[in-house]
Amino acid sequence: xxxxxxxxxxxxxxxxxxxxxxxxxxxxxxxxxxxxxxxxxxxxxxxxxxxxxxxxxxxxxxxxxxxxxxxxxxxxxxxxxxxxxxxxxxxxxxxxxxxxxxxxxxx
Numbered sequence: 001x002x003x004x005x006x007x008x009x010x011x012x013x014x015x016x017x018x019x020x021x022x023x024x025x026x027x028x029x030x031x032x033x034x035x036x037x038x039x040x041x042x043x044x045x046x047x048x049x050x051x052x053x054x055x056x057x058x059x060x061x062x063x064x065x066x067x068x069x070x071x072x073x074x075x076x077x078x079x080x081x082x083x084x085x086x087x088x089x090x091x092x093x094x095x096x097x098x099x100x101x102x103x104x105x106x107x
Contacts, residue, residue, distance in 0.1 A: 028076030
């Protein structure tokens with residue numbers, strides 16, 4: 001499993017999610033995405049490997065990815081005054097995108 005390819009796909013998928021909802025912040029959002037992926041890379045790689053080997057269930061994997069949600073700071077959106085509720089919903093969408101992308105790539 002080439003995790004660098006997975007990271008690149010995650011980055012593309014997350015940029016699309018950002019562009020769909022907040023296209024006016026796409027440049028700033030790319031920085032937030034890269035920061036999150038850099039901070040979470042080791043954990044995501046380990047969890048993805050364990051999931052692929054069958055040592056983690058999909059539910060466990062989803063719970064672990066969900067635990068990383070607070071690392072996604074979304075500074076550009078916060079600075080623009082987007083409400084905390086909207087940011088919370090958007091973080092949930094980001095987590096779902098990460099899980100869906102990894103599931104597609106490894107199964």
